[in-house]
Amino acid sequence: MDIEFDVKHGLEGVAVAISSISYVDGEKGELVYRGFKIEDLIENSTFEETSYLIWFGSLPNENELDFITTMLAKKRELPEEIVKMMNSFPKTSHPMEVLRSVVSLLGMFEKKDKSTFENAINLTAKIPTIIAYWYRIKNNLPLIHPRESLKHSENFLYMMFGSVPEHSSLFDKALILHAEQGMNASTFASTVTASTLSDIYSIITTAIGTLKGPLHGGANEKVLDMLEEIGNLENVEFYINDLINRKEKIMGFGHRIYKTYDPRAKILKNWIKDIFINKKIKYFEIALKVEEIVLNKFKEKKIYPNVDFYSGILYNYFGIPKDFFTPIFAMARIVGWTAHAMEYCKNNRIFRPKAIYNGPKNLKYKDVKGAE
Known part of the structure; x- marks a missing residue:
């Protein structure tokens, strides 16, 4: 009789440590x-x-x-x-x-x-x-x-x-x-x-x-790739709609934990906005338009900008490639x-999760050398 297991792909929601950090x-x-x-x-x-x-x-x-x-x-x-x-x-x-x-x-x-x-x-x-x-x-x-x-x-x-x-x-x-x-x-x-x-x-x-x-730290680089590809404000809506139609990820949006606006993205956005008052920041206007369109299209799904969406714009402002x-x-x-x-x-135990085997179990060995 097969035993059923509750597999949490990506360990989502599974606690693996107790931390005060x-x-x-x-x-x-x-x-x-x-x-x-x-x-x-x-x-x-x-x-x-x-x-x-x-x-x-x-x-x-x-x-x-x-x-x-x-x-x-x-x-x-x-x-x-x-x-x-x-x-x-x-x-x-x-x-x-x-x-x-x-x-x-x-x-x-x-x-x-x-x-x-x-x-x-x-x-x-x-x-x-x-x-x-x-x-x-x-x-x-x-x-x-x-x-x-x-x-x-x-x-x-x-x-x-x-x-x-x-x-x-x-x-x-x-x-x-x-x-x-x-x-x-x-x-x-x-x-x-x-x-x-x-x-x-x-x-x-x-x-x-x-x-x-x-899908982790490299997302900030991909956000700037996206903003560069969009190029100007007039292209934003077509570009985002095309990504949605092709069911591709919009880089810099969504977070496994945050179901509202990532506080780090909010802070970064406000910093750039303050600089923008006196100095034009490359890609910032395009980013604002992307955010406006994405938030409007995904109101029900609670998809908001994450920290990667605005961090690259700030680093680019400093001249960092x-x-x-x-x-x-x-x-x-x-x-x-x-x-x-x-x-x-301090309270160590080596990690040893299990995998649920779903392959064959009764295969018979056949000597390749003896095969005709």
């Missing part, structure tokens, strides 16, 4: 880090301070903030051997491929006796350098080495472009927005790796590989990934 209310459109609403953190915090909060569970005092800021600043530079290897990579390599490979390489160069937290700091400090160095190498530009005097976000923009642009504080806030989001695909994948008691470099390589997918959008996502989410890995391992 973040909370998402999909019905109300709320995101909370360690008890603090994201809107409050965006208004008052910095990426360094929020990172401390996510890692340790409370806001830092002055000495603790100085400690975390100093540690992140001092650990930015890459080993010379790795920089030499990066110079030998094919220039056609996608930045996410480079990031995944270099994080894995770092595991061979770093001391193995460090605590998980020390390694988390080390990777959080070095990921912006990996991204910025690859941008410079890919474009045949001389490397700009990190400056300890600059904030985490400012230093990244400085290493990319040689200066800290106007509205750089928004980039810092965008990192806060992307730092944590519960048990999403990349966090779950990295937590599975952590549950085997593997090293932090393997854990984060897993996370980066998962984030790379176009679209193939670097997802690495920047990783640059922020490294905090959440490492926090979940450390939290889960």
